Amino acid sequence: MEQHVLGSDWLITPAGGTSGEAYLAENSQQQKLFLKRNSSPFLAILSAEGIVPKLVWTKRLADGDVITAQKWLEGRVLSKDEMQQEAVVQLMSKIHHSSEILHLFMRMGKKPLEPWHFLVQLQEKSRSLSVLNTSFVQQVIQFLTQHIKHVENHRKVVCHADVNHENWLLGEDNHLYLIDWDNAVLADPAMDLSMMLYQYIPRDSWDDWLQQYGIELDQPLLARIQWYRLAQSLSYYLWHLDQGDEHESEKWKKQLLQEQALFINR
Structure with a gap:
């Protein structure tokens, strides 16, 4: 600088x-x-x-x-447990439902991230890293391909795309912020919701959490959340693999292997 x-x-x-x-x-x-x-x-x-x-x-x-x-800002990031607080779900709902943020993002010429485009990106990245033919990557790609109909033609919002707890900042005045918007995309809100729910919200609290957010958990929404969870997990695995971060890539690989039992054979 x-x-x-x-x-x-x-x-x-x-x-x-x-x-x-x-x-x-x-x-x-x-x-x-x-x-x-x-x-x-x-x-x-x-x-x-x-x-x-x-x-x-x-x-x-x-x-x-x-x-x-x-x-x-003098403050601190939220802990994983604090991600269950009402302020978090309220801020995420505010972001996803903000017409001002959406319209500005669209005026910037940003193109929506369609599910098929996301899938093609994952395939191309897997191929470039020589992991496309590994069995678990093949299974994930196959699942995403077979179930893409569940995530097509849904309303797009501005998604942060990295709602990790380390990006939630609590100021000294107790005001909550969501920082680091460099990876924001115009996409199905299920992209953000999937990471939030699977990483921080106990499964038996999903209904209540989503009600606070402003929607009901039904089977179509659950299918979208599951699709984006697998797609993003694969994306994180590939990113860390590309960075040479063996510890983090193995962590996401393990996550994918565990999640296959939940989704692949449905």
Whole structure:
């Protein structure tokens, strides 16, 4: 990050994260900013809606890169158990039902992620990593192909696509934020719901959780949630495999093998 973005009075240090494009800026007056290079263009509407920390300014550099500065938030990420809190389901419902976020995302020219496109992406990635012919990947691809009719032609919303508990930030003022929107897509809300339910909500609480979200759990919705759960699990497995992260890729492989018993023979 170039120092001249803020001036000599500011100290800029890496803020961590997988992209390597996030920074903490501090000055002698104890002011703090969260800086990011080329973050999501609809950060402004997310800030206005109170979904991400306040956007302070945006600057375009000479090389064409865009730097955004947000208020540095003193707070903490949610624990896995805290993901069951009502505030989480209410914020997810707000995001999925926001016409402002949806319309801005569409004006940016974003194309909907159709299930068949997601499936083709998974097949191509599996082929490039030489795992397409492994038995468990073949079984998952076969299941997704056979059941794709359950996820076609459904309403699309802006999905965060990575609702991991580490992206939920609780500020000192107890305001809850969902951060890191770089992977957001226009897709079936079941994409976000599947990750949330399978990772954080006990199975016997799904009905109540979805009622708070604003829908009823029926067989068609369950089929969509199951489809996206397997598709995303395979996607995470392939991503970590591509990154050379053996520990995480094995974790997702194990997850897929366990889930085959739930879905593959249905």
